Amino acid sequence: MPLEPTGRHVGFPTTRLRRLRYHPGVRRLVRAVDVAPGNLILPLFVRPGRGVRRPIAAMPGHDQVSPDLLAEEGRRIAELGIGGVILFGIPDTKDAHGSDATSRTGIIAQAVAQLKAAVPDLLVITDVCFCEYTDHGHCGALVERNGQFDVDNDATLEMLVRQAVVHARAGADIVAPSGMMDGMVGAIRGGLDAAGFSHLPIMSYAAKYASGFYGPFREAAESAPRFGNRRTYQMDPAAAAGQAIREVELDIAEGADLVIVKPALAYLDVIGAVAARYPGVPLAAYNVSGEFSMIKAAAERGWLDEQTVALESLVAIRRAGAQIIITYWAKDVARWQQA
Ligand code: PBG
Numbered sequence: 357m358p359l360e361p362t363g364r365h366v367g368f369p370t371t372r373l374r375r376l377r378y379h380p381g382v383r384r385l386v387r388a389v390d391v392a393p394g395n396l397i398l399p400l401f402v403r404p405g406r407g408v409r410r411p412i413a414a415m416p417g418h419d420q421v422s423p424d425l426l427a428e429e430g431r432r433i434a435e436l437g438i439g440g441v442i443l444f445g446i447p448d449t450k451d452a453h454g455s456d457a458t459s460r461t462g463i464i465a466q467a468v469a470q471l472k473a474a475v476p477d478l479l480v481i482t483d484v485c486f487c488e489y490t491d492h493g494h495c496g497a498l499v500e501r502n503g504q505f506d507v508d509n510d511a512t513l514e515m516l517v518r519q520a521v522v523h524a525r526a527g528a529d530i531v532a533p534s535g536m537m538d539g540m541v542g543a544i545r546g547g548l549d550a551a552g553f554s555h556l557p558i559m560s561y562a563a564k565y566a567s568g569f570y571g572p573f574r575e576a577a578e579s580a581p582r583f584g585n586r587r588t589y590q591m592d593p594a595a596a597a598g599q600a601i602r603e604v605e606l607d608i609a610e611g612a613d614l615v616i617v618k619p620a621l622a623y624l625d626v627i628g629a630v631a632a633r634y635p636g637v638p639l640a641a642y643n644v645s646g647e648f649s650m651i652k653a654a655a656e657r658g659w660l661d662e663q664t665v666a667l668e669s670l671v672a673i674r675r676a677g678a679q680i681i682i683t684y685w686a687k688d689v690a691r692w693q694q695a
Pocket residue numbers: 483485486487488534569570571572573574579586643644645646
């Protein structure tokens with residue numbers, strides 16, 4: 357048989373690709389990707405108080421919870437074999453500089469300490485960014501330029517370093533800067549090293565787009581910008597995929613240990629490009645709130661089967677090249693696989 361793909365002996369009837377599909381065992385045997393709970397990270401939203409559990413309307417099945425309830429939640433997550441959690445904090449008081457984020461008694465510092473004390477084996481990642489903590493809802497300190505407010509890159513770097521060190525001291529296992537400031541990974545790496553945390557990995561949101569798919573998250577984290585948008589720091593969806601490669605390249609050079617592409621489903625090409633270019637760097641994709649909520653909403657109307665479509669989405673993200681997926685379906689996946 358000739359090996360060239362277009363040879364006349366290669367086609368039907370000799371070649372019958374359905375042979376790989378008749379037997380369920382053969383289908384399983386030739387699967388190239390799977391979705392294992394150990395590769396999934398579950399986002400959790402924490403707010404101050406005791407015994408507080410507030411449902412997030414746009415994300416059925418997800419709640420904002422107080423740190424004391426996080427312990428019980430964490431135990432369940434660990435039992436399900438989920439890879440880790442990423443924490444987002446909603447403070448009681450917000451101000452121009454997001455002081456709660458850099459305070460040792462801030463919501464995330466409390467949450468991490470309580471969670472690690474209760475469930476030491478659960479991997480705890482913290483989101484390092486200011487949008488949930490500032491009264492204006494932007495991801496850092498503001499500066500006025502030509503009558504317009506914008507996030508001050510270099511002033512924000514110092515704040516991010518303080519926030520990351522507070523998280524590290526509270527017991528975070530990985531810090532994940534998501535503010536898309538230039539130089540944020542290098543600054544945080546330097547700050548962590550100086551504070552005695554040279555062993556602590558940085559998982560950088562390297563290629564994060566200014567996306568409409570974050571809509572439900574902004575309700576969950578109460579972090580919508582009060583004015584304007586995030587287009588001067590998050591990436592333009594229409595930019596060349598090569599710009600994402602440059603973002604990833606810089607973050608790796610600055611010391612990122614793992615990188616994130618976000619969102620996932622509308623950016624599978626970006627995931628593929630990053631995976632092909634940096635096969636040695638663990639790549640995570642963030643299957644964001646909008647990607648979750650739109651499937652939930654369609655499923656509630658009976659238009660889609662949630663389990664089928666959720667797993668199909670996660671498989672697609674893995675097939676594109678992400679090893680790790682941050683997803684609101686992490687617990688569901690573990691349960692579906694146990695059933
Ligand atoms: C910023 C941050 C955002 C998300 C994760 N980290 C929101 C934003 O950039 O506005 C979105 C996640 C999601 O939509 O699930 N701290």
